[in-house]
Every structure is written in structure tokens, then in C-alpha cells.
Amino acid sequence: MPPRREDPEIARLVSEQILAALPNIVSQVAVGLNANQANNQGTTANRDCTYKGFRACNPKEFHGTEGAVGLLAWIEGMESVLHIRICAEGSKVEFAACLLQGRALTWWNTQIQTRGREATNRLTWEEFKKLLKEEYCLRSEIQKLEAELWNHKMKGSDVESYTARFHKLAKLVPHLVSSEENRIDRYVWGLAPEIWGNVTSANPKTLQEAVNLATKLTNNAIRSGSFANDKVKGKRRMEVSVRKNFSERGGKAQKVIKNFGAQTQTAEKDKGAYPRCDKCNNHHGGRCIICLKSNKEGHFAKDCRNGRRRTCHECGSPDHFRNAYPRLNRGPVTNPARPVNQGNQGGQARGRAF
Template identity: 85%
Template structure:
């Protein structure tokens, strides 16, 4: 069969009809896509903003007895829960207020009686936080935290403890370290003098950069012994075993000397390292001991066993004293 020839006029009419219908087709397809997207968003929003989903994140309760630090910590944790649960702005206060217990719940019920339930639940999150801080954060407590942050310094080479406490205080009183430049400056100011200059010279752009640099410099300074206190501690740690061993050796030597002395003193009577005395025939040092009773050496008259009470110390006669001895008179 010969090929069929298309009529140019028919092809032209078909093309015009397609072009005329194309905008309507595109509009219908776009409308369908938008409707599906809106339905999906509405379903997701309804699912994420329920109270059940909020409680599934395990938010903590607040009783009103935790003090200023406890309240600030609770607010910080609550904001994390509200973010994770994707809670709508208009439901934040209503959901968070359900976690108030004890004294805090009594205070909140008073607010409801005064303002009305709609007005209290309609408060913004910032207004709700302000009311809580006015009630449970006395100015004196905030001033203590501000003073601690202002005077917070690194102790010796313990950069980890310094950094951890700095983060805690910065969260409790953020107005002292805002904006980010002030936060970095305050952190660097409290570092140990051994590393502060190097961190300042590096001009860190973020707080994390400053923390990483301070940790690295501290570790290097510890290894090189740049920290004066660590030098002293290291020296003491090195000297303690030496001193202990020396004391042990000295104690043993002294014990040997003492034992040797005891043995020398308890040896055979009259013998030793001293020369023999010509008067008493005993080995001793210093003046010779002569008994005035028996005129012999080696003992005193009170220890003499020869003669009675009337013994003459001059001639040894028991019949008279030395003062009446015929040899002297």
C-alpha cells in the first residue's frame, strides 16, 4: 500500500487545539500538587503539635523550690523539648504550664484567676519566661551568678573544668556574654596567663575555636612544664620516692648504729674501745672513778661493798673516819 499522506490543514488545527488546552492542563496539575502538599503539612503539623507528642519527649517538671539556677535550667531544657516536638507558638505556654507542680502550680493558678485562662494561655513564650523569672529568680541570686561569671578564672592547668563551668554560667546569665564577641573575650580573659596571650594573638572567630586552641596550648604547656604549679608538683612527685628511700636507708643505718651501740654497751664489763686505765684497770673515758671508802677504782663509795659505816677512806680502817685517821693527824 502506498504511504498515507497527512493533510497539512488537519495537522495545523490539531496543534492549535493542543496549545490552547496546555495552560489549563498545567494549572490543574499545579493545583493538585499544592492541595496534596497542604494536606501533608496539615497532617504533620497536627501530629507534631499534640500534647501526647510533647510529653513523649520526657520534659521535666518544675516545683518552684529549685531556686534561680533550677528555674533557669528548667527553662533551658523546656526550650529544647519545645523545639524537638515542633510545638506551635500558640501552644508552648499551655503545654509547658502543665509541668508546673506544687508551689509553682499554685502560683500559675493564681495567674489564671487574675488574668483569665484565655489570657494566660495566650501569653507568648518570652512573656511566660519573664513572669517565672520575676517570681523565682530574685535579683540577688542573679547577681551572684553574674559575679561568679565575671570572676571565673582557670585554676592552674585545669582547662576542662574552667570551660565546663564557663558554659554553664554563660547559659544562666547570657546577657553578660552577648553578642558572641563578648562571649569569646570573656572566655579568653579567664584563661591561665601561660596560654592567654597565644589565644589572644590567634584572634579566634568563634567560642569553639577559642576552646580548642586553649585546650591544645594547655596540653603543650603541661608537656613542656610551662605551668609553674605543675613544675612544683612534678618536682615533689619526683622527690618523694627519693626522700622516702633515703629515709628508709637512713633509718636502717641509724637502727644498725643503735644496735651496735647497745651491743658495745652490753658487752663484757670493763672491755671496749677505750684504753685501759692504770688506776682502776678498767677501760673508760674521762676522769677515773675512785671509791673513797675502799680507795679502789670502778665504783662510787655509795656502791662500795667493803667495810661498814665507820670505814676510813684513807687507811681503810673500820674503827674511825678519815677525818680522825692517824695517817693524816
């Protein structure tokens, strides 16, 4: 069967009709796609912006006893949760107020009684934060944070601690560094003198750029030994360690005598730790030992022999000691400490111990 031939005129008419209807078809398809996308976004927003989804992020509670720093940190964490969960503006205050506990909850209930629940829930997030700051941020605490940020400086080569504290203070008192330019100027101002000039001349455009440049220059300065403060501190730490060890050794070699207020040496094994003294010829540290009786060096008052009269323990005579006492040796001798009986001129005392 021979193939069927199409009429060229009919084909032309069909093409013209299709081209005429094509714009309408395209517009209808686009409207349908936009509608589906809007429905999907609405479903996602409704799903995420629920109290259950909000609590699933485990936001922290606020009790009103954390002080200004605690409140500012709580607000910062709360804003992060509200942003992640895509909470609607009308739900932010209501959700956040559910986390108030203790003293803070009592304060919020007072606000509800004064303003009414509907008016309170209609507060914007900025108004809610302002009320919290007026109640729990004492002006004195805010002034301390402002002064700390204003005078914050880098200590030695510790650029990491300086940067971390700067970020923390900038979040606690953001009104001092509201613009990016102010944050950069304040950050660069507190850098160490060894790197401050190079960072300033580089003219960083963002705070992160300034931080990266300060960290790089600090590491280079540490390797080249440009931080003089660290050298002095290291030298001082070494000197303190040497002094501490010397004092510990010296404390073992001498002790304070309570009654006389003098110092005495320990055993002979510890004498080698000190040189021989030119005055008393003894090994000791510090001043010489002085006797409080004879005012002479080298011995204590309890060992002083200067001016002491040693006598016999048997008869009390200063002419001899006990080991030379005649009566103990059975020798005839007259006791000079006791006179001979006048009634017995030729007699002598019988040998017995007195």
C-alpha cells in the same frame, strides 16, 4: 495496504493548540502539588503539636524548690522539647504549665485566679519565663552567677573543665554575653596566660573556633612543658607525699608519755631508723629525752638513780643490800639500825628477821 498519509496542515493546527494549552496545564499541576504539600505539613504540625506528643519527650517537672539554677536549667530543657515537637506559640505556656508541681503549681493557680484562665493561657512564652524568673530567681543568686562568669578563669592546664563551666554559666546568665563577640571576649579573657596571647592574636570569629584553638594550644603547651603552675603543683604534691611517709614512720618510733610530757623510744628494732644522738648517745628523733628529777638527758624520771639512797629491805640500813644481810647468812652482827638493849651489855640480839 499502503500507509495512510497525514495532512501537514492538521498536524500544524494540533501542535499550535497543544502549545497554547501547555501553560495552563503546568500551572494547574503546580497548584495541585502546592496544595498537597500544604496539607501534608498541616497534618504533620497537627500531629506533632499535641499534648500527648509533648509528654512523649518526658519533659522534667518543676516544683519551685530548685532555686535559680534549677529554674534556668528547667527552662532550657523545656525550650528544647517545645522546639523538637514544633509546638505552636499558643500551646507552649499551656503545655509547660502542666509540668508545674508543688509550690510552683500553687503559684500558677494564684496567677490563674488573679488574671483569669483565658488571659493566663494567652501569655507568650517570653512573658511566662519572665514571671517564673521574678518569682523563683532571687537577685542574690543571679548576682553570684554573674560574678562567677565575670571572674571565671582557667586553672592550670584544665581547659576542658574551664570550657564546660563557661558554657554552663553563659546559659544561666545569657544577658552578660548576649552577642557572639561578647562570648568570645569573655572566654578568651579567662584563658591561662600561657595560651592567652596566641588565641588573642588569632582573632577567632566564633566561640567554637576559640574553643578549638585554646584546646589545641593547651595540648601543645603541655607536651612542651610550658605550664609552670603544673610543675610547681607536681613538686608540691611529691613533697607532701614524702613528708607524710616520714611522719608515719616517725609516729611508729615514738610516743607521747601522758604523765611526764616526754618521748620514749620503742623497741631496739626501730632504732636503726634514726641516727645516734651526740648528747645522750641514744637513737631517737626530735629532741633528747630529759629527766624531770635530775634534769639530765637519756632517761625518764621513773628510771632516775641520781640522789636515790638504796637501803636493805630487811633492816633499812644504807650500808648494805638485802642479799648481804648478815642475819640471813646466820652471821653475828649488831643491827646498826636498832641500838643494843642497855640492860644487857654483853648480850646480842637473837637472829631473827625484823
